[in-house]
Amino acid sequence: MSDAETLFEKIIARELPADIVHETDTTLAFRDINPQASTHVLVVPKTRYRDVAELAAADPQLLADVVATAARVAELEGLDDGYRVVFNTGADAGQTVFHVHAHVLGGEQLGFFGRYTGASG
Ligand code: AMP
Numbered sequence: 001m002s003d004a005e006t007l008f009e010k011i012i013a014r015e016l017p018a019d020i021v022h023e024t025d026t027t028l029a030f031r032d033i034n035p036q037a038s039t040h041v042l043v044v045p046k047t048r049y050r051d052v053a054e055l056a057a058a059d060p061q062l063l064a065d066v067v068a069t070a071a072r073v074a075e076l077e078g079l080d081d082g083y084r085v086v087f088n089t090g091a092d093a094g095q096t097v098f099h100v101h102a103h104v105l106g107g108e109q110l111g112f113f114g115r116y117t118g119a120s121g
Contacts, residue, residue: 006048006097006098006099007097008042008044008048008097008099008101009048009099011028011030011044012028012044012046018030018031019031021041021073021076021077022069022072022073022076024065024069025046026045026046026047026062026065027043027044027045027046027065027066027069028043028044028046029041029042029043029044029069029070029072029073029104030042032103036103036105037105037106037107037108037110038106038107038108039077039079039083039104039105039106039107040103040104040105041073041077041103041104042101042102042103042104043066043069043070043073043101043102043104044066044099044100044101044102045059045062045063045065045066045100047059047062048099048100049062049099049100050098050099050100051087051089051090051095051098051100052087052089052100052102053089054100055100066100066102067085067102070085070102070104073104074104074106077104077106077107079104079106079107081106082106082110083104083105083106083107084103084104084105084106084110085102085103085104085105086102086103086105087100087101087102087103088103
C-alpha cells in the first residue's frame with residue numbers, strides 16, 4: 001500500500017485509544033466509535049489492505065482470520081440470536097477508512113440493512 005497511514009494503523013500500534021474487545025496474532029477487534037447497532041465492533045487485520053477485494057486476492061488466510069475473529073467477537077458479545085458482518089467496499093458503500101475492516105453488528109433485531117446504512121446513514 002502506498003497511501004498514507006489510516007487511523008486504524010495508529011489503533012493497532014496503540015498510538016490512538018480504542019475499546020479493544022479481542023486480539024489475535026493477526027487481527028484486532030475494537031468498538032466502533034459511532035455505533036449503528038447495540039453491538040458494533042470493527043475487526044481489522046494487523047497488516048493493511050485497502051479493502052476486502054485486495055485482501056482476498058493477496059492473503060486469503062488473513063481474510064479467513066478476520067472472519068474467524070468476527071465470529072469469536074459475536075460469541076464473546078453474546079450475539080446468540082444472530083449478527084451481521086459487513087465489509088463496506090469503495091465510495092458507493094460509504095467506505096471511509098481504507099484499511100479493510102469487518103463491521104460486526106448485532107444485539108438487536110436488524111432490518112435488511114439494520115440501522116447500519118454506511119457513512120450517510
Ligand atoms: P467505513 O465507513 O466502513 O469505512 O467504516 C469506518 C468506521 O470507522 C465507521 O463506522 C466509524 O464510526 C469508525 N471509526 C472512525 N474512527 C474511529 C475510531 N477512532 N475508533 C473506532 N471506530 C472509528
